[in-house]
Amino acid sequence: MPTLVYIEEPGDLAQQSLAFARGLGEPLHALTAGQRVEVTGVEHVHHAEGDAFASFAPAAIARAVVEVMGTHSPSAVVASGTPRGNEVLARVAAITDLPLAANCIASTPGDGASVTRTRWGGSLLEEARVHADTLLLTVQPHAVAAEDAAGAAAPVESFTPALRDEDLVVTVRERVGSSAGGVSLAEARVVVSCGRGAGSPEGFGIIEELAGLLGGAVGCSRAVTMAGWRPHTDQVGQTGTKIAPDIYIACGISGATQHMAGCKGAKAILAVNIDPEAPILASADYAVIGDLHEVVPAISAELRKAGTG
Amino acid sequence: MRILTCVKRVPMTGGKIVLSGDEQAIETKHLGFTISPHEECGVEEAVRLIEANGGESVVLTLGPPEAEEQLRDAMALGADRAIHLVTDGNEWDPQATAAAIVEAIRADEAANSPFDLVCFGNESADSGGYQIGIRVAYALGRPVATGLKGVSLDGSSVRCEQEVPGGRDVYVLPLPAVVTVLEGLNLPRYPSVPAKLRAQRKPLDSSSPARPEPRLEKLRLVVPESQGKEAEILGHGPDAAPAVVEVLQRIGVA
Numbered sequence A: 001m002p003t004l005v006y007i008e009e010p011g012d013l014a015q016q017s018l019a020f021a022r023g024l025g026e027p028l029h030a031l032t033a034g035q036r037v038e039v040t041g042v043e044h045v046h047h048a049e050g051d052a053f054a055s056f057a058p059a060a061i062a063r064a065v066v067e068v069m070g071t072h073s074p075s076a077v078v079a080s081g082t083p084r085g086n087e088v089l090a091r092v093a094a095i096t097d098l099p100l101a102a103n104c105i106a107s108t109p110g111d112g113a114s115v116t117r118t119r120w121g122g123s124l125l126e127e128a129r130v131h132a133d134t135l136l137l138t139v140q141p142h143a144v145a146a147e148d149a150a151g152a153a154a155p156v157e158s159f160t161p162a163l164r165d166e167d168l169v170v171t172v173r174e175r176v177g178s179s180a181g182g183v184s185l186a187e188a189r190v191v192v193s194c195g196r197g198a199g200s201p202e203g204f205g206i207i208e209e210l211a212g213l214l215g216g217a218v219g220c221s222r223a224v225t226m227a228g229w230r231p232h233t234d235q236v237g238q239t240g241t242k243i244a245p246d247i248y249i250a251c252g253i254s255g256a257t258q259h260m261a262g263c264k265g266a267k268a269i270l271a272v273n274i275d276p277e278a279p280i281l282a283s284a285d286y287a288v289i290g291d292l293h294e295v296v297p298a299i300s301a302e303l304r305k306a307g308t309g
Numbered sequence B: 001m002r003i004l005t006c007v008k009r010v011p012m013t014g015g016k017i018v019l020s021g022d023e024q025a026i027e028t029k030h031l032g033f034t035i036s037p038h039e040e041c042g043v044e045e046a047v048r049l050i051e052a053n054g055g056e057s058v059v060l061t062l063g064p065p066e067a068e069e070q071l072r073d074a075m076a077l078g079a080d081r082a083i084h085l086v087t088d089g090n091e092w093d094p095q096a097t098a099a100a101i102v103e104a105i106r107a108d109e110a111a112n113s114p115f116d117l118v119c120f121g122n123e124s125a126d127s128g129g130y131q132i133g134i135r136v137a138y139a140l141g142r143p144v145a146t147g148l149k150g151v152s153l154d155g156s157s158v159r160c161e162q163e164v165p166g167g168r169d170v171y172v173l174p175l176p177a178v179v180t181v182l183e184g185l186n187l188p189r190y191p192s193v194p195a196k197l198r199a200q201r202k203p204l205d206s207s208s209p210a211r212p213e214p215r216l217e218k219l220r221l222v223v224p225e226s227q228g229k230e231a232e233i234l235g236h237g238p239d240a241a242p243a244v245v246e247v248l249q250r251i252g253v254a
């Protein structure tokens, strides 16, 4: 029986979910909707088309997935553990009344399939058994290897799924606003962050200065957003932004698991903390022990002296 | 109008997660409890909408007797009353949780009037199943939009804003509807002492539904292997600056 993969857009995450799906059983079938995208390495592409798919329409996509499940009886249906991947599969799960395991890092298929999935934004793992004939799961981003996208594009079979009125209601009506400009937190190569240790909103002056010198973005902890010192868009963590910079400079941040869930993707972490016992030291690569109000300006001054800032 | 917000009691883990001996739960002997920041924003949003439009804001949880604490916290933020589906403390799987919530909603709506809006966190803080709000919406036959950072009422519909790379996607759903929200939707108020006292006296209905067999069955929890890192101490105080800059240059960012 095939494994069906919902592909939201081509790219690294799609290749990760294809690699994961291959481990569950072949042949691989892909489902795409709306704009046509090229998918390689699969046997079949089911492409849902029609007016309903002109903008992102999660309810209609879910209905299309369920239709293909009906005609091709996949043993597993897989998507990326992105906001849209998780949303579409949760809708599929709701329509079919099947269990859904979100954000998995491993799975053994078969009768009483088992999965390993993430909890607490990746700070904890759960081994679970799925009691269902069809396994529904999403793949935790950046936790499994991606497969090569090389090779010939698979044949595409377009279809117009039978939709219900209620499927047409949940569709993107418009796109408003644009990103704020400057270096985006999620994509910055350098992030300089500060927590409660900043002491006040003004305490971020030296953080902005250092970030500016390094061409990086400013981040913060939830203690800071709760105090109203910085907007939530600056918050790094499980319920904030997930970042993956070359270096994360975390000043006056204790290192709560929910904060670290957002910066696990950093290639290196430098902690500046007054407390040599702060938990963040157990996940940092480098540390400076001291008062951030003295250490951070000294780093900026040294960068200026070195003429690289 | 009437709005229901669903919240889940979870431990406030600190710098390190320690499991109970049977690996079924987090060891909570020394921990406090809370709800997800997403859900807290949901409670705050419901309270603001009721303040602006009149009506009733209700908060619901499925959890152990101690979860009354989280219901009282939500009522201190301004929710008017609470529904407690009491469990023995074992976690319910997403399908069972959703089914129990659906039944409680139907019962409450039969006794009162329909909820115009039912509000969930986009994902629970601990389990992160990304599904209960969506399951409840489909079971009730109501439209649902997810991961929202903007919710505004416009007559008989709700305008929903979702942050995406490059801006915000807008959905418009007819009421009654279901929304799942994210932290950042608003900045929840800090409850005053009188509000906390008032919350102790607000009505709370409880019942004890039976737990069905889980279809997503938790076998055990595992703390991921830490990388066994020991931070290299670059120095103490401002004197460490040259060593820091050396590291930044080595990484290639300075």
Ligand SMILES: Cc1cc2nc3c(=O)[nH]c(=O)nc-3n(C[C@H](O)[C@H](O)[C@H](O)COP(=O)(O)OP(=O)(O)OC[C@H]3O[C@@H](n4cnc5c(N)ncnc54)[C@H](O)[C@@H]3O)c2cc1C
Binding pocket: A194, A195, A196, A197, A198, A220, A221, A222, A223, A224, A235, A236, A237, A238, A239, A240, A241, A251, A252, A253, A254, A255, A256, A257, A258, A259, A262, A272, A273, A274, A275, A278, A290, A291, A292, A293, B011, B012, B013, B014, B034, B035, B036, B037, B125
């Ligand atoms: C479900 C859930 C989700 C959450 N999501 C997030 C999230 O997305 N992001 C997030 O950040 N948190 C999140 N939290 C909150 C998290 O648990 C912590 O409460 C928070 O991260 C603490 O912020 P902090 O490190 O700034 O403050 P604290 O824990 O108070 O730490 C302050 C640190 O600053 C140091 N310090 C103080 N003064 C100085 C100084 N002058 N110089 C140098 N160091 C100094 C102290 O030694 C200490 O280590 C979440 C919590 C829950 C329950």
Ligand SMILES: Nc1ncnc2c1ncn2[C@@H]1O[C@H](COP(=O)(O)O)[C@@H](O)[C@H]1O
Binding pocket: B006, B007, B008, B009, B036, B038, B039, B060, B061, B062, B063, B094, B097, B119, B120, B121, B122, B123, B124, B125, B127, B128, B129, B130, B131, B132, B133
């Ligand atoms: N035990 C529970 N009681 C009440 N609401 C819950 C419970 N578990 C989850 N929810 C709600 O469903 C949302 C999504 O949960 P989940 O599908 O587990 O990620 C949460 O943010 C809560 O709003």
